[in-house]
Amino acid sequence: MAVNKTHNKTRATGASVEELLSAVEHPVRRRDGYRLLELMSGITGQPAEMWGPTIVGYGRYHYKYATGREGDAPAVGFSPRKASLSLYGLSYGPESAGLLARLGKHKTGAGCLYINKLDDVDEAVLTELIRNGYRYVTTELHHE
Structure with missing residues (x-):
């Protein structure tokens, strides 16, 4: 069996975060970014x-x-997309299910958390999701 040596297409680019955020057309999405x-x-x-x-x-x-695919990924992150804010790395930790139940209006899928606007969620709960997701991915999750 051949080992899959493909790498993550999403890599650190060195591009400007400010340029991305300032170019977000929707004013609420830009503010939330x-x-x-x-x-x-x-x-x-x-x-x-x-x-x-x-x-x-x-x-x-x-x-x-196990397939041989490997790479680097951000521990947590977000993308201010047109349809919603996509947040990454917040649903992996053991505490995430309980926190998500208290977050407010959101959707989940494929390891992502989708929020229309920050006003729809409890920022204290979101803060805990970020803190727990970051800690879990950087200290508790083993990728072997």
């Missing part, structure tokens, strides 16, 4: 870094699957 930038930077203690063209990530972890 700046709020998430401040919130995630403060919680993680990490600088914001662009991953691919649209993901703002914080910290990183290395993964390796």
Whole structure:
């Protein structure tokens, strides 16, 4: 069996986070993007870094699957997409299910948390989701 040596298409790019956020057309989504930038930077203690063209990530972890696929990914992050805010890394920890139940209006899918606007959720619960997701991915999750 051949080993799959493909790597994650989403990689740290060195692009400007400010350029991404300032170009967000929807004013509420742009405002929420700046709020998430401040919130995630403060919680993680990490600088914001662009991953691919649209993901703002914080910290990183290395993964390796049994298939041979491996790469680096942001520990937590977000993308201010047209349809909603996409948040990454917040639903992996053991506490996430209980926190998500108290978050407010949101959807989940494929490892992502989708929020229309930050006003729809409890920011204290979101803060705990970010804190727990970051801690889980960077200290508790083993990617072997």
